Amino acid sequence: MNMFATVIESDSESLLVRDVRTGDEVRVFFRGSDRFMPGDRIIITYSGAMTRSIPPQITATSIQRIASVNPPMPQPQPTQTEFRGVVLQRRHNSLLVRDTMNGRQVIVNYPYAHHFCVSQQIDVKYDTITLSDPPRVDATDITPIC
Numbered sequence: 001m002n003m004f005a006t007v008i009e010s011d012s013e014s015l016l017v018r019d020v021r022t023g024d025e026v027r028v029f030f031r032g033s034d035r036f037m038p039g040d041r042i043i044i045t046y047s048g049a050m051t052r053s054i055p056p057q058i059t060a061t062s063i064q065r066i067a068s069v070n071p072p073m074p075q076p077q078p079t080q081t082e083f084r085g086v087v088l089q090r091r092h093n094s095l096l097v098r099d100t101m102n103g104r105q106v107i108v109n110y111p112y113a114h115h116f117c118v119s120q121q122i123d124v125k126y127d128t129i130t131l132s133d134p135p136r137v138d139a140t141d142i143t144p145i146c
Contacts, residue, residue, distance in 0.1 A: 121145035
């Protein structure tokens with residue numbers, strides 16, 4: 001995922017930027033970020049994961065300084081992401097799920113969580129994931145795997 005931003009401040013480990021599209025300030029962690037100066041226009045590539053802290057935080061995989069004042073034309077991005085997991089625990093309006101691809105535990109917020117059982121395999125569709133421990137997602141849809 002890409003973010004077009006303007007640098008507000010920088011140090012050796014992070015930048016504070018203003019997302020041109022939303023106007024939001026975002027803390028961007030990136031080694032060597034002190035090579036960027038306030039006012040620089042940059043394109044940040046990151047996984048799409050963003051904390052819900054104030055300001056939100058992301059970890060960049062790359063940052064490129066650009067000369068253009070206008071943001072690049074937006075590229076179509078998938079609006080949803082999904083993973084397959086196994087329900088470990090059912091909670092009020094959420095599930096604790098183990099992602100079968102990477103083994104991590106994820107808290108899945110879903111208003112109909114009570115419809116699922118412990119040990120049940122599910123496919124979870126969501127828009128964003130937090131970097132908390134364990135990560136949290138707000139599910140847009142959950143499909144049981146039979």
